[in-house]
Amino acid sequence: MVPEMEKLGFKVIPIKFAAESTAQHSLFVKEHAVRVNTDVKPPHRTLFVLNIPSYSTEASIKRVFSEKCDCPVEAVYFHKKPTSSEPPEEDSKFFTSAAIQGFKVGYVVFKSSVGLKAALSLSSIDPLILSSESKPVSTGYEKWAKEYNQRIPDSKELQAEIDKYMTEYDAEQEKIKMKEKEGEADEEGWITVTRRGRKPGFSRKESVHKKVMGRERQKRSRKELLNFYTFQIRESKMKHVAELRQKFEEDKKRIEMLKQARRFKPY
Structure with missing residues (x-):
């Protein structure tokens, strides 16, 4: 597998959980280069990493690359599959998405391009050590106990977050109901008239708007460029x-036939 990845332009960097570990894995890294760049993964500063072991954490990857490349790492993103976007932001402290299981894909964003160059020139013999005595990475029972304790929420904080979410949800639903009631008579027969008038051209619902825009896109895609070139x-x-x-010739023949039909012929 290693020679195949090298042919694809990846550099191989060995990685171990701890210095005394006998087993090690291989990271496949290269510069992150895509057609459409984003602010979260800027060009010339982002390292694309494949085959990140399951025991790796964002903090440990950030620490080891910062130390080895002698350049601060701004952010580390983990994904299940390669993508140019960043992971979705977690709006809730308690209701979060499931963690990625198994090997992961990572993006390491350095503060400057110097860090990226240093990462691409790392030794393929000297392995990276994720867990050290000063900054250990928890595994096994310690990790499971920590994750279990984190899953036990504080009842007051949880209730506060739920109340905030329900308040925002009720306000949004009230706006939707007000929009649906526009143009309809109330119990006393009054009609709420907006700038759009009593009979709007189409519904204001987002689903209807998407359908209309989708049809317009299909029409534009089917259009052909007529008389675009000079010879056309x-x-x-x-x-x-x-x-x-x-x-013109057909009209001349038709007129001649009419003249023949109207010509007087006594014999």
Whole structure:
């Protein structure tokens, strides 16, 4: 597998959990380069990393690359599959998305391009050590106990977050109901009229708007560029002149036939 990844332009960097560990894995790294760049993964500063072991954490990857490359790491993003976007932001402290299981794909964003160059020139023999005595990475029972304790929420904080979410949800639903009631008579027969008038052209619902825009995109995609080139314009004009001449000759024959039919013939 290693020679195949090297052929694809990846550099191989060994990695171990601890210095005394016998087992090690191989990280496959290269510069993150895509057609459409984003602010979260800027070009010339982002390292694309494959085959990140499951025991790795964002903090440990950030620490080891910062130390080895002698350049601060601004952010580390983990994904299940390669992507140019950043992971979705967690709005809730308690209701979070499931953690990525198994090997991961990572993006290491350095503060400057110097860090990226240093990462691409790391030794392929000297392995990176994720867990050290000063900054250990928890595993096994310690990790499971920590994760279990983190899953036990504080009842007051949880209730506060739920109340905040329900308040925002109720306000949003109230706005939707007000929009749906526009143009409809209330119990006393009054009608709320907006700038759009009593009979809007189409519904204000987002689903209807998406359908209309989708149809417009399909129409634009099916359009053909007519008379775009010079020879097409010339051929179109010649064809039009030929059609006019043919119509003129047909009209002449029709007039001649009418004259023959009206001519007086006593014998």
